[in-house]
Amino acid sequence: MAKKKKKMKMTAKSPAKKKTNKKTKTKMKMSSKGRGKSVESDQDIVALILADHKPLKQLIKTMKSERAEDSEKIQAFKEFAKLLTVHAKSEEESLYVYMKKVKDLREHGFEGQVEHNLADQVVEEAKRASEKELKLAQIKVLAELVEHHIEEEEEEMLPEFKKETNLEDREDIGRHYLALKEELISEGSDDAPREKDIPRQPHHNA
Numbered sequence: 001m002a003k004k005k006k007k008m009k010m011t012a013k014s015p016a017k018k019k020t021n022k023k024t025k026t027k028m029k030m031s032s033k034g035r036g037k038s039v040e041s042d043q044d045i046v047a048l049i050l051a052d053h054k055p056l057k058q059l060i061k062t063m064k065s066e067r068a069e070d071s072e073k074i075q076a077f078k079e080f081a082k083l084l085t086v087h088a089k090s091e092e093e094s095l096y097v098y099m100k101k102v103k104d105l106r107e108h109g110f111e112g113q114v115e116h117n118l119a120d121q122v123v124e125e126a127k128r129a130s131e132k133e134l135k136l137a138q139i140k141v142l143a144e145l146v147e148h149h150i151e152e153e154e155e156e157m158l159p160e161f162k163k164e165t166n167l168e169d170r171e172d173i174g175r176h177y178l179a180l181k182e183e184l185i186s187e188g189s190d191d192a193p194r195e196k197d198i199p200r201q202p203h204h205n206a
């Protein structure tokens with residue numbers, strides 16, 4: 001995969017053009033002892049992605065659990081599909097787009113995209129499956145696929161990306177990500193229950 005070569009310079013932003021009064025304000029977390037240490041930012045795309053992975057990972061556990069009831073798995077899948085759609089599309093259009101422009105991150109960006117496409121395909125098939133066993137099999141495969149994808153993002157891609165970027169760039173991407181998410185949620189793209197198989201109505205709380 002992406003190997004470290006020369007450090008690239010991110011020319012996108014100059015530190016001089018810091019905006020301090022964005023509507024989406026940047027909050028710096030103070031370290032417990034720490035005045036003014038800009039340790040992490042709530043707008044940092046890395047923090048945003050990690051936070052959005054959490055509920056997905058939780059649902060994955062149910063989807064691949066040996067002990068969960070079939071109905072629980074199907075319910076978890078419904079929630080999962082909504083969250084995943086919003087997360088993945090926003091991630092593609094903000095983070096991946098950015099990564100594909102940076103030589104040393106480009107391959108990671110494409111790899112993520114390919115995995116998203118695969119997951120998307122399985123989601124659609126699972127939504128359409130009318131035979132329960134088939135649907136459950138697709139749900140399990142989807143869970144494993146996305147689990148692997150998230151693992152790679154967290155352990156390889158994001159650390160790599162972080163090395164190659166500065167906080168300001170990551171915040172810009174983070175704001176873009178949040179805006180995309182908002183847009184998708186308000187359009188209702190988080191919820192596409194076009195299948196007739198799934199019994200009751202979904203929650204809308206992506």
Ligand SMILES: [Fe+2]
Pocket residue numbers: 088091112116149153
């Ligand atoms: Fe992803």
Ligand SMILES: [Fe+2]
Pocket residue numbers: 049053087091150153
């Ligand atoms: Fe992700």
